[in-house]
Amino acid sequence: MDLTFSPSELAFRDELRGWLAAHHPGPEPEGEAESLEHRIDWQRELAAAGWAAVYWPEEYGGRGATLVESAIFNEELARARAPYPANVLGLVLGGPTLMVHGSQEQRDRYLPPIVTAEEIWCQGFSEPDAGSDLAALKTRAVKVDGGWRVTGQKVWTSFAHRAKWCMLVARSDPEAKKHRGLTYFLMDMEQDGVLVRPLRQITGAAEFNELFLEDVWIPDENVVGGVGNGWAVALTTLMNERAGLAFGLQVALKVLLDELTEIAAERGLLEDESVAERLGDLHVRAEILRLTAYRGLTAQMKYGQPGPEGSLTKWMWSETNQHATELAVELLGPEALATDSPWAFALLRARGNTIEGGTTEILRNIVAERVLGLPRMR
Amino acid sequence: MNFDFTDDQREIRRTARELLTARSPMERVREAAEEGAYDPSLWQELVELGWPGIAIPEAHGGQGLGVLELVILLEELGYAAAASPLLSNAAAGLLIDAAGSEEQRARLLPGIADGSATATLAFAREDVADLVPDAEAAAHVVLVEDGVATLHAVGDGEIAIEPRETIDPTRRYARVRVTRPGSGESLGAPATLAAGLDRAEIALAAELTGLAQRALDMTLAYVKERRQFGVPVGVFQAVSHRCAQMLLDTEGARSATYFAAWAADADPDSLARGASLAKTAASDAGVHATAAAIQLHGGIGFTWEADVHWLYKRAHLDAAQLGPAREHRRRVARLAVAGAGRSSPAQAAI
Ligand SMILES: Cc1cc2nc3c(=O)[nH]c(=O)nc-3n(C[C@H](O)[C@H](O)[C@H](O)COP(=O)(O)OP(=O)(O)OC[C@H]3O[C@@H](n4cnc5c(N)ncnc54)[C@H](O)[C@@H]3O)c2cc1C
Numbered sequence: 001m002d003l004t005f006s007p008s009e010l011a012f013r014d015e016l017r018g019w020l021a022a023h024h025p026g027p028e029p030e031g032e033a034e035s036l037e038h039r040i041d042w043q044r045e046l047a048a049a050g051w052a053a054v055y056w057p058e059e060y061g062g063r064g065a066t067l068v069e070s071a072i073f074n075e076e077l078a079r080a081r082a083p084y085p086a087n088v089l090g091l092v093l094g095g096p097t098l099m100v101h102g103s104q105e106q107r108d109r110y111l112p113p114i115v116t117a118e119e120i121w122c123q124g125f126s127e128p129d130a131g132s133d134l135a136a137l138k139t140r141a142v143k144v145d146g147g148w149r150v151t152g153q154k155v156w157t158s159f160a161h162r163a164k165w166c167m168l169v170a171r172s173d174p175e176a177k178k179h180r181g182l183t184y185f186l187m188d189m190e191q192d193g194v195l196v197r198p199l200r201q202i203t204g205a206a207e208f209n210e211l212f213l214e215d216v217w218i219p220d221e222n223v224v225g226g227v228g229n230g231w232a233v234a235l236t237t238l239m240n241e242r243a244g245l246a247f248g249l250q251v252a253l254k255v256l257l258d259e260l261t262e263i264a265a266e267r268g269l270l271e272d273e274s275v276a277e278r279l280g281d282l283h284v285r286a287e288i289l290r291l292t293a294y295r296g297l298t299a300q301m302k303y304g305q306p307g308p309e310g311s312l313t314k315w316m317w318s319e320t321n322q323h324a325t326e327l328a329v330e331l332l333g334p335e336a337l338a339t340d341s342p343w344a345f346a347l348l349r350a351r352g353n354t355i356e357g358g359t360t361e362i363l364r365n366i367v368a369e370r371v372l373g374l375p376r377m378r
Numbered sequence: 379m380n381f382d383f384t385d386d387q388r389e390i391r392r393t394a395r396e397l398l399t400a401r402s403p404m405e406r407v408r409e410a411a412e413e414g415a416y417d418p419s420l421w422q423e424l425v426e427l428g429w430p431g432i433a434i435p436e437a438h439g440g441q442g443l444g445v446l447e448l449v450i451l452l453e454e455l456g457y458a459a460a461a462s463p464l465l466s467n468a469a470a471g472l473l474i475d476a477a478g479s480e481e482q483r484a485r486l487l488p489g490i491a492d493g494s495a496t497a498t499l500a501f502a503r504e505d506v507a508d509l510v511p512d513a514e515a516a517a518h519v520v521l522v523e524d525g526v527a528t529l530h531a532v533g534d535g536e537i538a539i540e541p542r543e544t545i546d547p548t549r550r551y552a553r554v555r556v557t558r559p560g561s562g563e564s565l566g567a568p569a570t571l572a573a574g575l576d577r578a579e580i581a582l583a584a585e586l587t588g589l590a591q592r593a594l595d596m597t598l599a600y601v602k603e604r605r606q607f608g609v610p611v612g613v614f615q616a617v618s619h620r621c622a623q624m625l626l627d628t629e630g631a632r633s634a635t636y637f638a639a640w641a642a643d644a645d646p647d648s649l650a651r652g653a654s655l656a657k658t659a660a661s662d663a664g665v666h667a668t669a670a671a672i673q674l675h676g677g678i679g680f681t682w683e684a685d686v687h688w689l690y691k692r693a694h695l696d697a698a699q700l701g702p703a704r705e706h707r708r709r710v711a712r713l714a715v716a717g718a719g720r721s722s723p724a725q726a727a728i
Contacts (some may be wrong), residue, residue, distance in 0.1 A: 001380060001381060001382060001383060001384070001387075001446060001636065001640050002379065002380045002644075003379065003380075003381060003637065003640050003641075003644075003645070003726050003727055004379070004644075004645070004726060004727055005379055005727045006379070009379060009727075068379045257714070258714065261711065261714045261715055262715075265715045270711060270712070270715065273708060276707075276708040276711045276712070277704050277707045277708050277711070278707075279711045279714075280658075280706075280707030280708050280709070280710040280711035280712075280714075281658075281707050283710045283711060283714050284634075284654075284655055284658050284659060284707060284710055285630075287634070287651075287655055287710075288630040288633055288634050288655065288659055289630075291381075291633035291634060291636075291637050291655075292629060292630060292633040294379065294381050295381045295382075295633055295636075297379075297381070298379075298380055298381040298382045299382075302382070312625070312626055312629060315626065316626065316630070361615075361619070364615070364618070364619040364622040364623075365615070365618070365619075367622040367625060367626070368612075368615075368618035368619065368621055368622045369618075371622075371625065372598055372618075372621055372622065372625060373598070373602075374598070374601065374602065374612040374613070374618045374621060375602065375609070375610050375612055375613050376613065377613050377614075377615075
């Protein structure tokens with residue numbers, strides 16, 4: 001066990017710190033469209049310097065860094081309060097999925113523009129009647145000469161309004177059993193038959209959308225991982241989402257807590273023992289999350305892909321982040337609830353954390369069934 | 379960065395699990411509890427293996443391994459709920475090793491390492507420590523009051539030791555009262571004493587983590603077998619989700635305890651934070667997971683016959699030692715304030 005960074009990891013960190021200090025993009029502009037464009041520009045700048053996808057092989061625009069270095073990247077970015085690159089679904093979900101299930105041609109074609117943010121990705125999994133029960137999805141893919149025609153509806157599709165490619169799971173064989181009849185496609189969003197309608201969230205912003213698909217064209221070469229194998233490919237995407245995102249997010253949580261602690265200390269609130277205790281409790285949870293994430297990283301380096309244990313960190317993170325934002329508005333008082341307060345946005349946005357990427361109830365099911373081996377409900 | 383055990387450490391864990399499965403199954407724990415006495419042959423065996431001195435320097439008769447190796451053993455002893463004075467003696471050993479003078483270490487550590495003159499430790503208020511583990515059989519008792527540690531030799535007429543029954547009969551407890559105020563030898567300066575106490579807290583956290591893991595394993599075995607409504611009860615989400623919560627808590631306690639043990643061995647700057655994280659997380663996990671175990675066993679879980687109650691009782695006694703979780707939470711908050719402006723972080727990357 002060695003919980004220090006090695007000299008080469010330290011060198012990586014210092015180089016990154018130096019670069020971030022010199023290239024920080026400044027505060028995010030107001031408005032979602034503006035903020036997304038700001039983060040796209042930011043990702044381009046990161047990519048030009050080789051920082052956008054540090055863990056990816058160099059041939060695809062990455063830096064060939066280790067998993068630990070990739071963790072360092074996430075931490076330093078959060079610590080510098082620089083935004084995450086805009087193409088998060090491509091970087092964290094789509095790219096890693098192609099590296100496992102994609103063909104060589106697909107990797108060569110799709111990975112580099114993910115890194116440069118030339119092509120933004122979105123994730124078309126959820127449907128009105130298929131959320132937690134994803135395999136119940138109904139969007140139909142019908143085989144035609146040279147490809148597929150797809151019709152159906154997706155919902156909660158983040159970034160669809162700006163995306164070039166959609167990771168689309170559709171039913172390619174209506175006769176096969178639920179999980180068997182699915183295929184994973186890469187769908188070009190820029191074509192007739194794809195209609196994107198923004199959905200307003202409880203924060204007032206519209207990160208996600210409804211997606212209406214009418215006879216959309218997908219060529220054969222855009223099937224990922226083979227026809228009928230969509231469930232396995234989708235699981236890879238989901239495990240990367242849970243394990244991969246939690247790592248960066250746990251640091252953001254620590255930054256938030258440190259900020260809150262500073263404010264509480266300045267206002268003398270920590271002299272109230274119950275406040276100190278509750279704030280201490282959140283620090284304990286945030287640190288344990290971080291330690292558990294690093295333990296998971298060591299395991300991933302040994303065994304390859306992230307395992308279902310990633311569900312534990314996503315679950316810990318989402319609940320702690322909710323509690324942290326709740327304590328923040330309680331300690332800061334009414335001013336924190338004005339819509340121009342960043343704490344108000346943080347409070348509301350955190351409610352989505354236990355829903356997106358698999359609800360906490362579903363994560364508990366996964367832990368019970370796949371980690372603890374408990375029997376499942378039929 | 380490598381958050382994993384070495385092969386040697388894994389070997390220690392495997393050996394401990396095998397030995398304790400054979401020598402300290404639940405029937406033995408029950409016997410010790412009902413007879414109110416430890417099995418001397420088990421203690422003899424642990425002494426022969428050198429376990430009491432695993433983290434004591436070789437120069438003082440120990441094996442010279444780290445707090446991490448001790449934590450591995452203690453987690454297994456907790457898993458077995460073994461009835462043994464190893465934890466109290468090892469915790470006092472950690473304190474004396476960290477805070478004692480050269481002379482005190484040379485005089486006291488060999489007896490702790492080979493079990494011939496054991497020690498124990500507790501917090502006191504106004505010269506009374508209410509529940510001191512294994513004090514009757516010990517050669518030395520360390521009492522810590524208001525940040526000052528005092529070492530008393532048992533039998534020198536400085537302290538009175540009265541055995542006390544607690545809800546945890548798998549361990550011997552006593553009330554210790556200083557009969558001659560101002561007696562005893564002082565042990566350590568405040569800074570070294572704090573580091574010694576932190577180590578002792580980590581030892582407690584390790585046992586608590588083992589207790590939580592055992593509670594989870596016993597519960598999983600039960601809810602996979604026990605059928606109601608025509609299905610194993612583990613099918614019900616109210617049951618399976620509580621099991622998932624037990625795992626979450628236990629893994630959190632484990633992460634914190636290993637980190638703290640590593641800090642004790644390798645990174646003094648992270649020790650205070652690590653110890654309080656570990657004590658908080660492991661106390662909560664220990665108490666919650668063992669309580670869940672009783673609940674998920676249903677009526678049988680409430681009987682003296684079923685063994686889950688030993689775990690619950692032990693967890694409560696452990697959680698109550700060396701400062702309750704709420705104090706450790708406040709300490710973490712204070713450390714966060716102090717560390718917020720830290721420009722060059724301590725050695726630990728995490
Ligand atoms: C901010 C945000 C961004 C998102 N982005 C995307 C995206 O980009 N792409 C995408 O495809 N999806 C996205 N989603 C959708 C998200 O994955 C789904 O909302 C989620 O999987 C839950 O599905 P649902 O909304 O249909 O809820 P339902 O499945 O209908 O769940 C309703 C309630 O029932 C509970 N429940 C359901 N089944 C079970 C069960 N078996 N056991 C116990 N409880 C159960 C749930 O936990 C929940 O509390 C996003 C969601 C949010 C909030």
